[in-house]
Amino acid sequence: MRYVWGLDLVRFAAALMVVVWHFSHLQPDAQILFDPGWVGVEIFFVISGFVIMGSALQATPIEFLERRFARLYPTALACALINFAALRPFANLVAAHGLYVNAGFDNLVRSILLLRGPFMVSALWTIPVELAFYALIFLVLMVGRIHQMTLLAGSLIFWSGLYLVPFALSECGISQLHVGTLGAGMLNMSLLRHGCFFGVGILIWQGLRRQRAIDFGILAVGIILCFVEIIARSAELHQRYYTRPIAFSSLAHEALVTFTVAVFAIWLLARVNDQVKLKERTKRMLRLIGLTTYPLYLMHEGVGGVAYSLLRESGHGQGAALLTGLGLSLMASLLVVLAVEPLLRRWMLAAVHPVLARLTANVSLSRALGTFRPPNVILKPVRGERSARTG
Numbered sequence: 001m002r003y004v005w006g007l008d009l010v011r012f013a014a015a016l017m018v019v020v021w022h023f024s025h026l027q028p029d030a031q032i033l034f035d036p037g038w039v040g041v042e043i044f045f046v047i048s049g050f051v052i053m054g055s056a057l058q059a060t061p062i063e064f065l066e067r068r069f070a071r072l073y074p075t076a077l078a079c080a081l082i083n084f085a086a087l088r089p090f091a092n093l094v095a096a097h098g099l100y101v102n103a104g105f106d107n108l109v110r111s112i113l114l115l116r117g118p119f120m121v122s123a124l125w126t127i128p129v130e131l132a133f134y135a136l137i138f139l140v141l142m143v144g145r146i147h148q149m150t151l152l153a154g155s156l157i158f159w160s161g162l163y164l165v166p167f168a169l170s171e172c173g174i175s176q177l178h179v180g181t182l183g184a185g186m187l188n189m190s191l192l193r194h195g196c197f198f199g200v201g202i203l204i205w206q207g208l209r210r211q212r213a214i215d216f217g218i219l220a221v222g223i224i225l226c227f228v229e230i231i232a233r234s235a236e237l238h239q240r241y242y243t244r245p246i247a248f249s250s251l252a253h254e255a256l257v258t259f260t261v262a263v264f265a266i267w268l269l270a271r272v273n274d275q276v277k278l279k280e281r282t283k284r285m286l287r288l289i290g291l292t293t294y295p296l297y298l299m300h301e302g303v304g305g306v307a308y309s310l311l312r313e314s315g316h317g318q319g320a321a322l323l324t325g326l327g328l329s330l331m332a333s334l335l336v337v338l339a340v341e342p343l344l345r346r347w348m349l350a351a352v353h354p355v356l357a358r359l360t361a362n363v364s365l366s367r368a369l370g371t372f373r374p375p376n377v378i379l380k381p382v383r384g385e386r387s388a389r390t391g
Contacts, residue, residue: 002273002274004270005273006265007050008289008290009286009289010043011044011047011290013262014043014044015297017034017036017039017043017258018300019296019300019304020032022099023300023304023308023318023322024322025038027318029317031317032319035246036255036257038237038255039230039262041126042197042229042233042259043259045133045197045198046197046198046226048130048133048198049133049153049199049200049205050201050204050205050266050270051201052133053137053201053205056141056146057146057147059141060141060370061142061369062359062369063370064138066356068134069348069349069352070348072114073112074341075344076111076114077112078336078340078341078344079295079298079299079302080112082299082336083302084111086303086306087305088103090306090309093309094305094306094308096309097309097312097313099122099309100122101120101302103120104120107120111124114128116128117184120302121298121305123301124298128188128189129188129191129194132190136156136191140152149202149203150206150215153200153222155199156196156198157199157200157222157225159191160191160193160194160195160225161196163179163193168229168235171236171239194229196225200263204267207267208271223263226259227256230256230259231252231256233255234252288337292333292337295332295336296329296330299333299336300325300329303329303332304326304328305325307324308322308325309321
């Protein structure tokens, strides 16, 4: 897949939205706030559907598996250890200032494995959802149906609709039938709630390659379902979390507008990608911005939360504390991207290569999974493709 530089900008903006929301929505004296900032997560899922489809079309199942592992787990390990070191002495203080953190050893292990929570920081609930989507794409690659993108996206959208429509009616008080939330645990990995966002991302990618009426029709249904989920989420947040007075209608409206602008930006920036000629230095800077998004997302509640809480405890305002927490989180993210993650990625890939080699030694499995590549071959494409990936 070619590098789409605009996605790094949208992804980074979505991460900043989530950071601001986490540091403001429970603060009674918030000076810097963005009420619909939580919708940055839904934007991440759309970007993921877009870039994962582009990556999967050019990979065998085993290559796809290697790339996803290399993208997620080395950074997750580095960020989990840094978060643990930062939070261990201050977890109670950070929690007292409105951030959902827990620095227990069991939470550390789960934050490294990424399979199920509770994690050290609340933001990690999205990673098992991503893993469920990756597992689905891996299975589609295994059966050789990856080019049937319309069917795949349509299935995800239809699957989400089975849950989202009754859930939204229940959350908004329109239906008497109570449909409970899936929470942030294993049930959420069913993709019943968020599958439509991945489907929309897939169809945006499909629309750039070929334009068919059926694709646009399914895309329209998918976007409507995304709106339904966002409205339901607005009702959920309004009822259960917000301490500041804000109307449900305003919260939902702002979230819908933010999401619509982001989806339009994804489509537009991908469409003009080849027409805009950037200097190599600019591309490298944009790639660095994109690469910092994932560790920033993982560490802003840990590293940033400690700085934020210490400043608040010493009497500083929410604005100064937020900017300081964000700045330290960005510096820690750059450290991970430039120094820690590349080293961990080499070590961890070297550790999994023998396992992958055994899998592909079997003739039938080799045909299904694709040709195994030795370490000195795979490291180069993994490094090149990481700039176009999401969390």
